[in-house]
Amino acid sequence: MTTDTTTPEAGPAASPGTPLLNASGVTMRFGGLTAVRSVDLTVNTGEIVGLIGPNGAGKTTFFNCLTGLYVPTEGTVSYQGKVLPPKPHLVTQAGIARTFQNIRLFANMTVLENVLVGRHTRTKEGLFSALLRGPGFKRAETASRDRAMELLAFIGLESKAEHLARNLPYGDQRKLEIARALASDPGLLLLDEPTAGMNPQETRTTEELVFAIRDMGIAVLVIEHDMRFIFNLCDRVSVLVQGEKLVEGTSEVVQRDDRVIAAYLGEPFEGAPGDEELAEVEAAESATDSTTSTKGTEGAR
Numbered sequence: 001m002t003t004d005t006t007t008p009e010a011g012p013a014a015s016p017g018t019p020l021l022n023a024s025g026v027t028m029r030f031g032g033l034t035a036v037r038s039v040d041l042t043v044n045t046g047e048i049v050g051l052i053g054p055n056g057a058g059k060t061t062f063f064n065c066l067t068g069l070y071v072p073t074e075g076t077v078s079y080q081g082k083v084l085p086p087k088p089h090l091v092t093q094a095g096i097a098r099t100f101q102n103i104r105l106f107a108n109m110t111v112l113e114n115v116l117v118g119r120h121t122r123t124k125e126g127l128f129s130a131l132l133r134g135p136g137f138k139r140a141e142t143a144s145r146d147r148a149m150e151l152l153a154f155i156g157l158e159s160k161a162e163h164l165a166r167n168l169p170y171g172d173q174r175k176l177e178i179a180r181a182l183a184s185d186p187g188l189l190l191l192d193e194p195t196a197g198m199n200p201q202e203t204r205t206t207e208e209l210v211f212a213i214r215d216m217g218i219a220v221l222v223i224e225h226d227m228r229f230i231f232n233l234c235d236r237v238s239v240l241v242q243g244e245k246l247v248e249g250t251s252e253v254v255q256r257d258d259r260v261i262a263a264y265l266g267e268p269f270e271g272a273p274g275d276e277e278l279a280e281v282e283a284a285e286s287a288t289d290s291t292t293s294t295k296g297t298e299g300a301r
């Protein structure tokens with residue numbers, strides 16, 4: 001991977017450590033199911049924040065509320081102090097870009113074309129200009145192309161610019177998705193399971209890529225099931241369980257929290273056997289074992 005941190009333009013400038021994204025009391029109900037319940041989350045400039053939780057905890061639903069795919073039942077989402085309209089293209093225009101859990105590339109377009117699609121929110125030339133192909137349009141087209149090539153160099157896919165997206169290896173397709181998201185010059189990048197299906201080497205490369213993105217001045221909010229990846233990468237980790245925020249803190253704090261361990265391993269259920277019952281079961285099992293082994297010895301005689 002090329003990590004040329006000077007190439008891509010940084011997102012909207014803001015001083016390090018000031019709030020960028022602010023989700024407040026976000027609730028999302030689907031009929032009788034509350035997938036996300038009153039979740040607050042802040043991402044500051046310069047931060048990499050992780051969002052973890054068991055399957056079905058509401059992580060992707062929460063992402064969809066942040067990016068305008070869902071209109072939250074309750075709560076607000078602000079970016080740089082302004083409430084975001086629940087429309088994906090307006091959220092992208094405001095400065096938030098995302099990738100999806102399942103790869104959503106244009107398979108029959110080239111690698112370069114896929115990145116150019118991601119630039120459309122930053123292109124000001126209108127329909128007439130495009131039809132007339134005047135000098136303004138040509139200048140904008142060249143600038144977009146140059147920028148797309150810079151981003152491809154950044155993620156290490158420059159030499160594959162003219163390949164069809166569908167012919168890329170899986171790990172490269174995931175990187176291309178990130179390049180396409182970066183093409184909208186975001187200030188905040190949301191990654192939904194960026195290492196899903198990757199081998200350890202590809203995961204390591206993705207980790208370096210996310211650090212390089214942060215070094216460009218882009219904050220990152222990432223959902224991931226790979227705990228090693230999350231705890232290596234994130235300045236702060238937020239844990240969702242059954243739609244609610246259970247814990248938030250540094251990687252060190254979160255990975256030692258008993259409630260998080262219990263949420264992943266399963267809370268003891270009501271009526272579960274206590275120590276006494278377990279001791280009785282163990283005693284009964286060892287009695288059975290010794291009978292069996294005696295029988296076994298007798299049988300061998």
Ligand SMILES: Nc1ncnc2c1ncn2[C@@H]1O[C@H](COP(=O)(O)OP(=O)(O)OP(=O)(O)O)[C@@H](O)[C@H]1O
Pocket residue numbers: 030033035053054055056057058059060061062
């Ligand atoms: N469009 C929808 N309509 C109805 N229920 C939904 C919808 N989207 C998600 N859900 C439900 O909301 C809950 C949270 O799902 P979500 O996909 O957000 O969890 P997740 O934490 O991202 O899970 P995973 O880690 O498996 O991707 C689940 O019970 C899911 O079935």
